[in-house]
Amino acid sequence: MTLAQSQTSGTAELVARLEPQFPAAGVWADLLPRRPGATVFAGPLVQAAHVKAFAPSTPVRSLVLRQGGALASIWPLWQRRLAIGGLTVRELGFARDAHSLRNNLLLPGDAAGQSLACLLRACRDLRGWDTLAFDNLPEMAVPLLPEAAAACGIPCDPPRPGRLLLWADMTDGQEAYLASRSGQFRRQLRKRQREFALLGRSAIRVLHGDEITAALPEWKALAARSWQGENPEAAGLTALDWAFHQALVQNGRLWLLELDARPVACLRMLEDHDTAYVHTMHFDPALADHAPGVVLFAAMMEDAAQRGLRRVDFNGNTPFFARWATGATAHQNWRLYRPGLAGQAIRLARAGVARLRQGAAGKAE
Template sequence: MLSLSRRPDAAVSVTLHRPDALPPKLHRAWADAAAAQGAALPYCGPDYVGAVLAAYHADPATRVLAAWRGDTLAGLLPLVARGHRRLGLPLREMGLPRNPNTINSDPLAGPPGPARSEVLAALLRAGFAAGAETLMLDHLPAGLGSAFADAAATLGAGTDPVTPSRHLHYARLDGGWDGYLATRSGNHRWQIRKALKGAGALQVQRLDRRAALRDALDDWFAVEARSWQGTAGAGAAMTAADRGFHRSLVETLPDAALGELWLVRDATGRALAALRMLAGPRGRSVHTMHFDAAARAAAPGLLAFAAMMRAAAEDALPEVDFHGRTAFFERWATGARAHESLRIYRPGPKGALARHGRLVLRRLVTR
């Protein structure tokens, strides 16, 4: 089994790959590295990232950069093309892949130390060698933005300041369901118990088999179309690319990451809420959540979420990652993980000019 390198004395080399032609060796090493490091799986694993790239970044410029120490994967950076201008200059920017449901990234470069710094510098050097003039790295786990900035400095590359990104809520379930409820406010406990006991004719379904998820996709998408997101139009509603992406995950995620789909149905069998969960080493993760806006009074979304949380506790999972930050999630959360972002400029006159222009504009705006 290939794993993260523990040999800082070995030289780092970087290979570039098209995402639709990853060698099996790299796919295995990527999956093993993400699992060994306890990264935010499945979001940082090859199957999820591959589905994101296929659905949203099917561009000839898209590349996966893999850093190696011998035959051992030491770090990884998927890069996609982005448009960017500074002072009227067109810059070829590349950055980490993203979509509406992907808001964290991890280069899988191991723990802090000289070995990680060497790997990050090698990945940046390869990104610039591939033609990037700026590199935008979004939603890195806390501390990695500064680590990339330090690595960039060794190459003579300038950076924008590291900026805070989203804090993603999660809930620890170490004390089981009763222990978790004891951490909630009295009002929240009352709302949870009311939802679980007052479902009336509503039926909660938990689907965790691939065939069952596949068969229920149309019900999920129908709920989304009737949700506040689906009726809000462009920017909030699912697109054809989104639906294709979700279908792809059902087909391609390994069993350990497939997760489950929770549906709430009324007495006629019509789905009123849909909660899609993915799975990883830390527990389960919220991927999407929708409810029929016309059924708001029945609180089907709350019912689905409460049933999911109770099941996670009864399954002895240590954690549920909410993978987002909303007022709803905040009520359920026991903590939040910080993320950060930064832009790195290619060493040389053009990169320096672009960075200087950004600094000037920021000063003018903040006067």
Template sequence: MTAVVPLRFQVGARTLASVPRRLVRVGLSLDAVLAAQTPALPSLPADADGVIVTSLPEATLAAFDRRGLLCAVRQRYVRYHTDLRIGVDAWLAGLSGSARSGLKRKAKKLAAASGGTLDIRAYRTPTEIMLFHPLARAVSATTYQERLLGSGLPEDAGHCLRLAAEDRVRAWLLFVDGRPVAYLCCTADGESLRYDHVGHDPAHNDLSPGAVLQMEAMRQLFADRFARFDFTEGEGQHKRQFATTGTACVDLLLLRPTLANRGVMAALGTFDGAMARAKRAAAHPILQRLAKRVRR
């Protein structure tokens, strides 16, 4: 199945321009990533411009069969996951001392704002998901994930309800004074539980509700049936902090070798190269010291 995917010229979360292309998505599961599998590309439908492959293990890139398509690496990242088989005590011991104390401090602050105790509720059955979904949707509507990235909790609860009937959903809400302010919704993929939808009301940023909710969810998952918690594609300090390990991966864009697609690839390559050079320049010690002086 093809879908229109905007190929973005992006600086951080801001999109400067985009070029639509009809693409077939090939995403690797965590099991496939850990096994260093290289997926076979599907036959392209007549209306497809190409393929987007996500979470291809970087170690397999040289051997990947591109089948004559134009190819570009769209992003590089570590796909993080937590080994839930090690037990909660070993996992906690693997966190840095500052991380443990910081999370404890955040939980205490949030509890104080909510009558002295944390109000975190778990949901997994279809009946529970029916209660969870409208509350989580209200939170999702306030988040940058939905407003800027288009990755909020879907408005239709049907898919989540079907998975819940198969015991393949774990979800949580964090409440402050009886109001939901953060949510986490995860679905099972084999022995792994996926970090699918997450967000918190930005009006409560100072209470760090997302980190506190993630911490409690992790504690509960070590007593659940899953072998791994999959933080999926992309990086972030939050993922690095809670994960036990990760695999270097790339997202590949593959397009039919038409004149128009060659132009798109050239433009993307030039833009991405410029952004990479700008990041390296910004990391230079002299420029960092200058930036600190300007902020004073």
């Protein structure tokens, strides 16, 4: 039986319910520019790639909100079993793997409160879960979550800090962006570019679609040589991760920097309507002193500005990215619990585990 929750927003009825399949990709993708803080990672291509690569036989619950019959939001909810404080916990949440760095509730700005309440009531009525895990939601997009959860009778923990992801504003073009950097940054960049050009015959290849598929062996070989290749599982370089990359070849670009016809740096970028996102970066450690990654990154940034993209999102927070960044997006992790004694017990167990970890960390210091 499919459970549904409905209410009226303005003149259009909101209906939230499970649907057997993801909505049509084009309709889903059209939502993203109209949802605060939404990125390509909340869209159909990336979400389908998570399923195809990491859980082809695992059911993912597609909780869909429709307003007047039109798609208004979608939450692809994965089912997981966790052990917390000696309890087995059934968790519903967004995809969780090396590539699930950010999420979004995709709430319509003109009916965010009503939409969130409708979706949470639908979650409350679903069977088979003890906790709802909403990880790495942008802070600006979820101020209504505690109030909406309370109105639905769903206990909710205060949010915990999630990822801080850096980005660069390219709205005013390359010259304006470079002018926002320090003089030392600009001098060092020009120096790196000149020095690399003296090493030999260099070229940059920018690949799309099936060209990315054809270049996968080169990309894999360079990734294996890079420092990330020392720990493929932690760095997202397993066979499943490469299946994920393969599923995304129709989006964005693969940048390859070659020296004497040999790839020495690569940069995989995903894109939506106005932003390019860093997905992976690798360089040959044998050339680390010559900064091939810096040379390639600078070329990508200039190209983004020339194509009129509003932002380059670095999708991470490292000293390297900090030197290029003009801003950051903070995220939060949220946990909600099924109403009743079982949910209360899990909430207490989770709080106890957190206190033990804090105590252990304090002793270690």
